[in-house]
Amino acid sequence: MAPVKAVAAKAAGLSALAGEDGDVLIAAAWLHDVGYAPDVLETGFHSLDGARWLLRHGFSPRIASLVAHHSCALYEADERGLGKVLAAEFRRKESVTSDALWFADMTTGPDGQDLSIEDRLAEIRERYGPDDIVTRFWRKAEPSLVEAVRRTQARMTDHPM
Template sequence: MFGDWAMEVAEAELSSTLPRRWAHTQGVGQRAVKVGQILGQDATLLVAAATLHDVGYAPRLAVTGFHPLDGARFLRDEHGADERLVRLVANHSFALLEAEERSLREELVSEFPILKRPLLVDALVYCDMTTTPDGGRTTAEERVAEIRGRYGDDSVVGRFIRRAAPEIFASVERVEAALAAQPR
């Protein structure tokens, strides 16, 4: 339903202009394929959201400079994408906290309310926050430290990630518990 289309869109927007972001995106998507087992019918939605979560970084799409909002608007306006998918992209990895840092909270909330599917939302956080910028596997703690180091603690992203870290870690723990409870 979403898979091939999401990969084509993400590749078209990121592969040539932002190859490292494209590598991260591919890793997040691959992680979502594995994590999808805990979601049943939402598995394909998770894979699509994971594949498209950073599309808003594409230079031609960067209107506000806030990639979750720019990506969600692009998917809604240019592709007429599924509302659930767009809302997941807009709110991935506690984007609301970063929107507050950027004075974009009201825009994000009014256009793209958070999806009320806790495990699905947690699964997207897990996939994003356990994948390195180069697409490899990492822990959430290492990923948060890497983001803080890359952006600096006093930057918008640094302030956001410090605020979001406890929520990120809690999401990752919930997904790991759900994965551990799956029959082998």
């Protein structure tokens, strides 16, 4: 739970960047990993499972889509053979809000600690090993993740909070 709390706290600190979407950002941060819960698990792909669960429980399509696509989830979906399913069910919209969610998630370690994007990706590679599906999709996703984090960092510099 520590990483989810830390991601949500980081998102709350970034909510001004998202403007009217600030509450949506915070909600998506709290819910981004709900798909790992055993009662939510369907496909084994937490982003898709969580987003489906959110829709079934009355959450907005916007929040569900942010959860579905958080932190380059489409790369993982492709690795798992679920890319077309994810894209068909949940629209991906690149935005300040999605970038901020990715930033909050990808600069928070597994114990809730602050990490740079580079250290977070190194931690993932170390934890999963070189041949794991997780390492494979992160390797492909890395340029897009780094770009989203850098865009958010630039916004933070332009609009100090």
